[in-house]
Amino acid sequence: MFALDAQQLTKVYKGGFQALKGVDLQVEEGDFFALLGPNGAGKSTFIGIVSSLVRKTSGRVEIFGRDLDRDPEGVKSCIGLVPQEFNFNLFLPVFEVVLNQAGYYGIPRPEAKVRAEHYLRQLDLWDRRGTEMRKLSGGLKRRLMIARALVHEPRLLILDEPTAGVDIEIRRSMWSFLRELNAKGTTIILTTHYLEEAESLCRNIAIINQGEIAERTSLTALLSTLNTETFVLNLKGCVSELPELGGFVLQHLDDCTLEVEMNRDHTINGLFDALSRNGIEVISLRNKQNRLERLFLELVDRRAAGLEGGA
C-alpha cells in the first residue's frame, strides 16, 4: 500500500494560474521522500491539497488507501503537517499549543499531556513549556512545529521546508530526530531548499517544476547519472603554475586553492597520486557544489530550455 497516492492532481487558482498540471505521485509506506522544486513550482500547493488546506481542482488523493474525498477525517488523522510558515497563536504557551492540537485530533487531555511532554522532551522544548510562542526563537518554533505535528502520532509526516532559517546545530539535531522517527516506521515527505538536507536524509525523490513532476526516482539512481564532479582542494603550499595532471582538468581559484573536475573514470586515489608526483600536498578537499544541487539545476534548466524551445 502507498502512504501517498496522488493521481492527476490539478489546481487552478482564482485568476487562472495553474499551479499543478496533472501530478501523479506515489510514496511508499516507510519511505523518506524528498519533494524538490524551485520557488513557485507547486510543492506547497501539492502539500496543501494533501493536508486539506488547499482545495484541489481535480484529481484524486489517497493516504494509506483512504480517499481524501470520501474519508477526509480518516485521511487527516493519518497526516501530521509541519508547514513552511509559522502558524501559531503567538500568545499561547508552548505546552498549550501542543495540548490544543492533540485535542483537535480528539485525544483526551490526560493522554494528550503525556504525549505532549514526550515530544517536547524529545525536541528539547520541555524547559520552555510555559514560554509564550512569541518569545521563542525561530529555531525553537520550528522544533515546536514538529512536536505539534507528531502529538497525534501520524503515520505520514509532511515537512514543508522544516529547517528554513534554522542554524546548523539545530538543523543537524532535527535531522537525527527525523531519521530516528523514520526508522521507527513513520513515512516522511520533505520539501526543502537545502539539497544537502535531501541528499542526507531521503531515499527517494521527486522534482516538481512548473506544476509537473520532472523526475521521480531513487536518490542513488539520480546521483549515479552525474557524469562529472568538481572538487575544491586547499593546498599546503601555494603553486603559481598549474601542473599537468593527465586527464584531470585543473583551475586556479587562488595560489593555494585549486579546482579539479573529475569524470566518472577518475578516482580520488588517482588524483592524489598525480598531485603527489607533482609535489603538491592537499590539506582538505570539498565538493564545489552539492551533487544533488547540480542535478537539480540541470533538470530545471533543461526543462526551462525545453519550454522556451517549444514556445
Next chain:
Amino acid sequence: MTGRLSEWRRYWVTFETIVTKEILRFARIWVQTILPSVITTTLYFVIFGRLIGERIGTMDGFPYLDFIVPGLVLMGVITNSYSNVVSSFYSSKFSRYIEELLISPAPNWVILAGYVAGGVARGLVVGTAVMLVALLFTEIHIHSPLVTLLICLMTAMLFSLGGFINAIYANSFDDISIVPTFVLTPLTYLGGVFYSISLLPEVWQRVSLANPLLYMVNAFRYGLLGVSDIPIGIAFGMILIFILILVAFSLLLLRRGVGIKT
C-alpha cells in the same frame, strides 16, 4: 457501535478543546473583554437610571432604572458574543493558526459549535456581570427564569453565529468592526433598550417592528419583568429561525472553504 461511540467521544474532546481555548482566551484578557462592558453599563445605570431616570418616572409600570436593566444586560450579551467569535476566529485566520484545526479531523459542525459555545460563554459571563452591577442599583425579581435564560442563550448563539460569518468574510481587522459599529449598536439602541416603542408615533412603531433586536430585547424584558411590547412567541420563533438559517449558512461557508482555504 464502539466505533461510532469513539467517534462521538473524539468529537466531544475536540469541542471541549475549542471551547476551553476560547474561554481561556477571553479570561486571560478580561480587561479588554469583560471589564469595558461592565464599566459602560455601570455608567448607564448611574446616568440614565439614577440621575435622569428619577426625573423620567415609570415606564410600562416600572421605575425607569428597572425598565432599562433587561436591555442593558442583553446589549452586553449581544455585543460580547458577537465580538468574541469575530475577533477570535479572524485572528486565527490572520495568524494562520486556523490551519491547526483545518488539518485535523474535526468536522465543520464541531468547529462551528466550539466557536459559538465560546461566544455564548463570553456573552453569558458579561450578561451576568452586568446583572450583578444592576443589583447594586435596584432589586430584580425574575418573572420567568426559563424565558430569561432561553432568550439569553439563544440571542448569544445567534450573535455568535453572526460573528463567525463576519470573521469568515473579513479580510482585515477593519472588517470585523464594521458590523458592530454600524449595524449592531444602532439596532440595539433602536431596539427598545431605553424606551417602550409605545412612546413612538405609530409610523415609527411599525418601522421598529422591522428591527429584529426589538424582539429579543422585549422577550428578555418579559423574562425579567413580565412586560413586553411584542408577543414573546414571535420573538422565540424569530430567533430560532435566524439561528437555523445562520447555522446552515456557516456550515455551507465552511464546507466551501470560503475565506479559509484557497
